[in-house]
Amino acid sequence: MMNTHLLAGGFTDAPAESAIAFRTLLNAMANPGQVQAQPLPLNPPAPMTANTAAAILTLVDNDTPLWLCPTLNNGDIQSFLKFHTGAPITYDVSQAAFVVATTETVPNLKSLPIGTAEYPDRSATLIVQAAGDASGATITLTGPGIRDRQDLQIAGLEDGFWRAAQLNNALFPLGADFIFACQDGIAACPRSVTITMAENEAGGA
């Protein structure tokens, strides 16, 4: 019974549902910092959330090595992702195309692939699963896709993460992209935006 339950929590109508999830991710990327509601009631094995699963099942396939943080790397989740995506699991962050972590287990951002000058697309996308109740630093985003400025607060992500993200985004056009699977939807912070911390807002970033 456990097995059935395990594999049944993915897309029930993969072509239509993955298109819905892809549109959610596209809107999130096009409007950095805005949380987009994710309507699909996916049921991945614990402790993975529906929003994290929606991002992974939509973006990951058998050509994209996947790195899972220890919290999200258990036998059930591996079986679930293997069945639905066929992605190879890698234990080397620098080889991963997609890096999935919770806010507590985000790997050192410097270890993520950032692409090359010829192929900036050969970089990693970091998918961060955020818990709902933790506090988090408020940051301000400016740049492509944002009219004036966009505030963003991800539960569980403090200044340390955002400072590392600032360094990552300074590498543009290289660098990793960030997707945040929050409790109420999906937000994104592509490498193209400028991140400003709340306290040094006056000075700029």
Add this chain to the structure above:
Amino acid sequence: MTSTNPASSIPARQRWMSVMAKADWTDLKSAWDHCGHQPAFSLLRKPESGLVMVEGRMGGTGAPFNLGEMTVTRCSVALDNGFTGHAYVMGRNQQHAELAAICDALMQDPAHHDQLEQAIIAPLAEHHAAGKRQASTKAAATKVDFFTLVRGEDE
């Protein structure tokens, strides 16, 4: 998942999955209808067709080369008693893929394994082997014996 059941060892499962994948749909269907099973199941993955690149090796041991793409239909089911079945079959017959997946799940169930083995898998395997024997007999009849060419002095 069902590793406690010796009947579900990986080589055994590979064998019956292979037999059902290569079987003729009408043969599989009639054998199944004879069994009269009506298990309750849900689809984990609806039958879907796609292309798979078939690789070959010259002489069976050389470097792999792409032989060509072939149409394959796959399906995954979960029986209500908890067993999960997968199938990849040649061609585009979705019913074939679904039935093969159901059989794969039932074959893992010790309560049904022996009956299905006798009623479905063994006859289909025998049928396939007979076809293979016939083809190789036919091919063997056309074999040229170069030995006689070399000698050429039998008269």
